[in-house]
Ligand SMILES: Nc1nc2c(ncn2[C@@H]2O[C@H](COP(=O)(O)OP(=O)(O)OP(=O)(O)O)[C@@H](O)[C@H]2O)c(=O)[nH]1
């Protein structure tokens with residue numbers, strides 16, 4: 001089954017929590033803190049598998065959830081980090097954020113991509129002992145993982161896209177010039193899924209052609225197989241517009257061309273901008289007048305024109321050579337740009353940035369910060385050492401400075417993620 005769109009849910013693992021523990025040994029009193037660090041949560045990674053050419057696997061599995069890191073233990077034992085979860089995709093898969101529709105990554109030129117980083121493990125209390133704080137009653141919890149709903153969209157990678165009505169001989173053509181062996185038959189919609197073929201010319205020179213199911217009038221409104229398959233020629237550098245020059249089905253080849261071009265425009269304006277070569281097929285059966293009409297049309301519209309017979313394999317060499325020549329002038333296969341910066345996984349990681357927001361409402365200073373929220377979850381505020389550590393973090397990430405800049409006074413109320421504090425100058 002050919003599937004070219006899929007939706008999946010991913011989640012990277014949470015980091016393990018740091019441990020609070022103290023060394024215990026016979027005859028040793030008041031052993032120091034020995035709480036180990038939590039292990040790292042598992043990453044979720046996309047990897048291109050060259051053997052895949054459809055997204056059908058995602059019909060059967062839609063959730064990809066990496067394991068959490070293990071918590072730290074006593075005796076300075078670190079928790080185990082979780083393994084990565086690998087999602088295999090065909091080359092040419094475009095990954096979008098389902099919520100916004102933004103493109104996260106186009107896997108056409110990548111081997112792998114970290115889509116969600118696992119949370120960092122929290123630090124155990126072994127790290128927080130200082131001469132002044134010998135009994136640290138706190139440790140840092142692991143960072144949360146990232147969860148996301150993704151849309152995967154496969155857009156095949158080919159230099160030339162074949163378009164045209166059903167039964168004009170597109171599949172015959174691709175099988176005559178390339179290694180592709182699609183089904184060929186004398187009825188409409190023989191081709192139900194796109195096929196790629198590599199056309200080799202001289203040594204080392206080749207290009208890739210994509211054969212897609214036939215289009216008909218109204219395809220953009222879903223008639224026939226619809227125009228969804230045009231997605232697969234969207235990246236193509238140019239198009240071969242194939243027509244039945246002999247008009248075996250009693251239609252006029254020139255008006256057929258116009259109908260298909262209209263359908264292209266309905267799909268996307270960009271497709272109409274792609275250079276086309278008009279390939280008049282079934283020349284073995286066409287009359288001189290029929291060929292002349294097409295030639296005149298090509299001249300009028302300044303379209304390159306080649307008459308061929310895919311069945312008899314005639315005229316194919318000049319078509320291949322001209323195509324290769326044209327491709328040399330054209331930009332490379334389109335790669336869709338990401339709407340995000342390079343390290344996508346990172347900025348989305350909860351608490352990974354030290355950003356915060358302060359609002360002043362009725363004299364109360366309200367602070368919002370992922371990082372502080374995480375720290376608050378972990379520290380025992382009744383423990384003096386833990387409280388001092390928390391205050392230090394306020395200074396370190398700049399909350400203290402901004403509160404002062406906003407004019408805070410001693411004893412003013414600061415609310416940090418729902419907990420009230422009286423402000424004190426820390427010296
Ligand atoms: N006489 C003649 N017949 C041809 C030629 N090319 C293809 N045909 C025949 O036309 C019919 C349709 O060919 P296909 O290659 O399946 O056409 P298609 O455009 O891929 O059709 P769909 O997959 O349905 O869109 C088959 O019976 C072919 O043998 C040609 O150059 N000359």
Ligand SMILES: [Mg+2]
Pocket residue numbers: 170171172182183184190191213
């Ligand atoms: Mg076909």
